[in-house]
Amino acid sequence: MSRFVYVxxxxxxxxKVWDAITTPEFARQYWMHYNVSDWxxxxxxxxxxxxDSGKVMIDGTVLESDPPRRLVTTWTRPDKSKEPSRxxxxxxxxxxxxxxxxxxxxxxxxxxxxxxxVSGGWPKxxxxxxxxxxxxxxxxxxxxxGKEGQ
Amino acid sequence: MSMDAVFKxxxxxxRRQFLDRLHKKNGQTLGELCEGIAMSRQAVTKHLTILExxxxxxxxxxxxxxxxxxxxxxxxxxxxxxxxxFEQNHLATLSALKQKLESEEK
Numbered sequence: 743m744s745r746f747v748y749v750x751x752x753x754x755x756x757x758k759v760w761d762a763i764t765t766p767e768f769a770r771q772y773w774m775h776y777n778v779s780d781w782x783x784x785x786x787x788x789x790x791x792x793x794d795s796g797k798v799m800i801d802g803t804v805l806e807s808d809p810p811r812r813l814v815t816t817w818t819r820p821d822k823s824k825e826p827s828r829x830x831x832x833x834x835x836x837x838x839x840x841x842x843x844x845x846x847x848x849x850x851x852x853x854x855x856x857x858x859x860v861s862g863g864w865p866k867x868x869x870x871x872x873x874x875x876x877x878x879x880x881x882x883x884x885x886x887x888g889k890e891g892q
Numbered sequence: 893m894s895m896d897a898v899f900k901x902x903x904x905x906x907r908r909q910f911l912d913r914l915h916k917k918n919g920q921t922l923g924e925l926c927e928g929i930a931m932s933r934q935a936v937t938k939h940l941t942i943l944e945x946x947x948x949x950x951x952x953x954x955x956x957x958x959x960x961x962x963x964x965x966x967x968x969x970x971x972x973x974x975x976x977x978f979e980q981n982h983l984a985t986l987s988a989l990k991q992k993l994e995s996e997e998k
Binding site: 745746747748749750751844846864865866868869870872873881 | 918919947950952961963964965967968969972
């Protein structure tokens with residue numbers, strides 16, 4: 743099945759998770775990339791490299807936006823060489839002070855190379871996001887293979 | 893959710909095999925996971941519950957069916973705890989070498 747589901751539990755609030763995903767200053771610290779949009783339904787969004795190049799690595803459209811609970815976007819190669827896939831962020835308060843973040847990346851059947859790339863990337867991003875929100879510490883997760891993931 | 897739960901869940905060979913099967917084909921139903929396994933449906937359910945409680949398996953509903961997905965995030969958390977960023981390159985090389993040599997032996 744061309745769908746991946748990633749779940750992490752983070753001691754924080756839904757609003758902080760939402761902000762960490764949607765605010766460039768935060769995302770740069772744990773994702774090393776950042777997401778730019780006004781996050782309104784139908785708006786364009788861009789996933790940019792956090793180095794000074796600001797290169798657009800992925801872009802797409804905001805399909806659903808319900809801050810701080812749910813965000814759904816398409817996930818498109820900027821050269822539009824493949825059909826877009828889709829990413830859903832579900833942010834739920836599991837217990838007071840504990841958030842369950844579920845990232846579902848699906849509709850990847852037509853782009854196996856993207857599926858391989860994101861399946862290596864999401865666990866790193868989510869582990870680093872947890873670490874960033876719980877301890878304020880994050881590492882450069884893309885140094886590992888000397889290449890940029892996602 | 894705790895690291896104890898992850899290690900306990902991983903300490904069982906059958907549960908590791910369920911993770912292998914989901915790694916190979918993600919998003920399987922209980923019925924699919926019961927196929928070709930000498931275990932009652934009830935026993936499979938019990939193993940899947942333990943994996944789900946450890947957050948190693950995530951489930952999503954599709955109509956009346958429940959689909960099971962491998963969730964590698966807790967394993968990544970463990971790796972990040974003990975493996976330094978710069979060691980990962982060397983470890984990946986060693987792991988690839990071991991796989992290659994072992995496959996040649998067969």
